Amino acid sequence: METNNDINVIEWAGKLAGVVGAMTLVAYVAGYAKYYMLYRAIDCQWVLSFHSFQDFTLKGALDVLICLLFSLPIFFIYGNSVDADNKGRRAVGAFVVISVVGLCLAEFLNFKLGYEITDLLIYAAGYALLGVLAAAQVHDAIEQKTYRYLWGIFVIFAMNSFFSNYLIYDVRKFIDLDKQGRFQYIYDKDGESSALISSVAGKYLIVSCRDHRSFRIVEPSESWWVSPGSPEACK
Numbered sequence: 576m577e578t579n580n581d582i583n584v585i586e587w588a589g590k591l592a593g594v595v596g597a598m599t600l601v602a603y604v605a606g607y608a609k610y611y612m613l614y615r616a617i618d619c620q621w622v623l624s625f626h627s628f629q630d631f632t633l634k635g636a637l638d639v640l641i642c643l644l645f646s647l648p649i650f651f652i653y654g655n656s657v658d659a660d661n662k663g664r665r666a667v668g669a670f671v672v673i674s675v676v677g678l679c680l681a682e683f684l685n686f687k688l689g690y691e692i693t694d695l696l697i698y699a700a701g702y703a704l705l706g707v708l709a710a711a712q713v714h715d716a717i718e719q720k721t722y723r724y725l726w727g728i729f730v731i732f733a734m735n736s737f738f739s740n741y742l743i744y745d746v747r748k749f750i751d752l753d754k755q756g757r758f759q760y761i762y763d764k765d766g767e768s769s770a771l772i773s774s775v776a777g778k779y780l781i782v783s784c785r786d787h788r789s790f791r792i793v794e795p796s797e798s799w800w801v802s803p804g805s806p807e808a809c810k
Contacts, residue, residue, distance in 0.1 A: 598639055601729060603628065605635030605736040610773070612740035617749040617772070617782070619790045627776040638736060641699055645706025656714035663707040671700045690755040697742055701735040749787045753809045760784070760809060762800040770809045771801070784809040 607623075610631065614620045645667060653659040674696045681688050709728050716722045744752075749770075752758070758770040761781065769781040775792050783789040787809075 597729070599632055601642075601732050602633075602635035602639045603631045604729075604733045605638035606631035606633065607635070608733070608736035608740045609634050612737070612744040613773070616744040616747045616752065618788070619772075619780075619782075622773075622775060622780055622790070622792070625775050625792060630774065630776060635736070638698060638702065642702040642706050642709065642732070645699075645703045646709040649707055650710040650713060653710070653714075656711045656718060659714050660707065660711035663710060664704075667703040667707050670703055674700050690757060694743055697739050701739045705732055705735055749782065749809075758809065760802045762802070768809065782809075 610623060610626060611620070614622055649659050649663040649666075653662055678688070678693065678696060680686075705728070708731065712725060712728055716725055753770065758772060760768055761771055762768050768784040769791075770784060772780040772782055772790075774780075778792050778794055780790060780792050782791075
């Protein structure tokens with residue numbers, strides 16, 4: 576015979592499994608958006624079909640973490656949906672404005688920010704606003720005792736993931752990304768150089784530095800020499 580404690584444990588285990596499943600799903604979507612926009616920029620979308628579920632999920636894990644870093648503090652600091660929405664938006668809005676102004680000033684002053692910083696600020700700005708919405712909606716769901724509207728957060732998350740990566744990769748080709756030093760480079764025993772684009776289900780996607788349209792998915796080799804990315808290294 577089940578006791579109340581047994582029922583509570585089962586109930587909470589079910590909720591925890593649901594949360595983990597939801598986090599995995601949004602990480603998958605974020606990872607898919609990153610790979611899709613990258614491959615769209617360098618014209619090799621066909622590679623998407625070779626990726627595993629784990630590839631997409633791991634690629635999008637950082638996006639989920641950024642969103643949680645904003646949403647969890649807002650959820651616990653503000654005790655209801657109204658405060659989480661209004662006060663949270665003010666705090667996050669200030670962060671977004673400062674980030675945008677900082678990027679504009681850096682561009683105006685011709686100060687070169689690394690692509691890592693620029694990318695992170697773009698992701699953070701979008702996920703900060705989403706974090707406010709998520710915190711407010713979860714409070715509202717608890718207050719109203721209904722979770723039917725939480726699916727909207729997932730839809731907005733997916734839209735934000737694609738839009739953020741659109742801003743990062745749109746109107747860029749391989750040569751533009753190469754100028755930013757985004758890729759590592761490998762050299763085989765024959766002196767042939769290639770850019771290392773991504774990991775694909777335990778293998779690697781590389782593109783020849785001689786022909787930027789020549790992509791291959793290959794096994795890692797002991798004969799490779801790997802060098803860190805530097806602007807315009809793949810010539």
